[in-house]
Amino acid sequence: MGINIIIGYILMFIGAFFFLASAIGLVRLPDLYTRMQAATKATTLGAISSILGIGLMKEEILVKSIILAVFIFLTAPISGSALIRASYKAKSPLTDKTVVDRLKEKEGETK
Amino acid sequence: MEKANYLSRVIFETIVLFLTWILLTESLATSELVFGLLIAVIISLGTANLFTEHGLAHLHPKRLFYLIIYIPYYIYQVIKANVQVVIIVLSPSLPIKPGIVKVKTNLKTDVGKLALANSITLTPGTITMEIEGEDVYVHWIKVDDESVEGATQSIVSPFEKFLKEIFQ
Numbered sequence: 105m106g107i108n109i110i111i112g113y114i115l116m117f118i119g120a121f122f123f124l125a126s127a128i129g130l131v132r133l134p135d136l137y138t139r140m141q142a143a144t145k146a147t148t149l150g151a152i153s154s155i156l157g158i159g160l161m162k163e164e165i166l167v168k169s170i171i172l173a174v175f176i177f178l179t180a181p182i183s184g185s186a187l188i189r190a191s192y193k194a195k196s197p198l199t200d201k202t203v204v205d206r207l208k209e210k211e212g213e214t215k
Numbered sequence: 216m217e218k219a220n221y222l223s224r225v226i227f228e229t230i231v232l233f234l235t236w237i238l239l240t241e242s243l244a245t246s247e248l249v250f251g252l253l254i255a256v257i258i259s260l261g262t263a264n265l266f267t268e269h270g271l272a273h274l275h276p277k278r279l280f281y282l283i284i285y286i287p288y289y290i291y292q293v294i295k296a297n298v299q300v301v302i303i304v305l306s307p308s309l310p311i312k313p314g315i316v317k318v319k320t321n322l323k324t325d326v327g328k329l330a331l332a333n334s335i336t337l338t339p340g341t342i343t344m345e346i347e348g349e350d351v352y353v354h355w356i357k358v359d360d361e362s363v364e365g366a367t368q369s370i371v372s373p374f375e376k377f378l379k380e381i382f383q
Binding site for chain 1: 296
């Protein structure tokens with residue numbers, strides 16, 4: 105068993121762990137915004153880590169898996185931002201633990 | 216960074232598309248290269264004005280140098296972000312203190328702001344919600360400092376020093 109196979113398995117294990125943690129986060133966190141934090145962060149690294157792990161185990165798809173990882177890196181945050189902004193416009197409630205909301209202050213000014 | 220003319224935009228987009236083509240086909244055969252270059256040029260002629268505003272200026276050696284330093288730094292920040300969110304999620308007391316803070320950026324170009332927003336979204340517990348002029352609104356899962364200056368210091372400044380060199 106080559107060293108690349110071992111590293112591949114480790115990366116895939118890390119990826120699976122981050123997926124699990126993000127699933128737990130979705131259940132435990134109180135409101136949509138904090139859940140988005142768990143969803144966008146953990147799935148990004150989870151997906152990238154799994155893809156690179158598979159790429160390391162099969163050399164013929166290594167370059168393609170790196171390109172895939174780069175595109176996930178570039179696009180995942182954009183969908184995260186768009187979703188969280190849309191939910192704020194749809195007035196999804198913030199949790200009681202929220203300490204400050206500057207966006208509300210701003211939108212109060214313009215009205 | 217100034218706006219570039221059409222030719223410079225076309226050449227820049229052709230280079231980017233052609234490199235992507237080579238990486239995707241993983242082949243250096245002449246027929247593949249010629250065909251890829253042809254497609255890259257055709258697409259670039261049509262879409263160069265949408266693709267880039269600054270053209271070849273992006274390939275200035277200083278910008279490339281900072282970009283190459285920025286990538287490992289960015290990856291390090293992403294891993295740190297993930298570990299922190301995992302710790303928050305898994306700790307029994309759920310130590311969150313969420314809030315929406317306002318931060319300021321000095322970046323002027325649209326691409327620079329996009330890069331900043333992406334970087335913020337991928338770092339410790341922060342998601343960009345809105346950019347308006349120089350104000351950036353960020354949802355922060357653990358607010359340490361509610362003031363504009365304090366939040367700017369801890370959210371924006373780690374990235375801005377690199378992005379300023381790359382996109383300004």
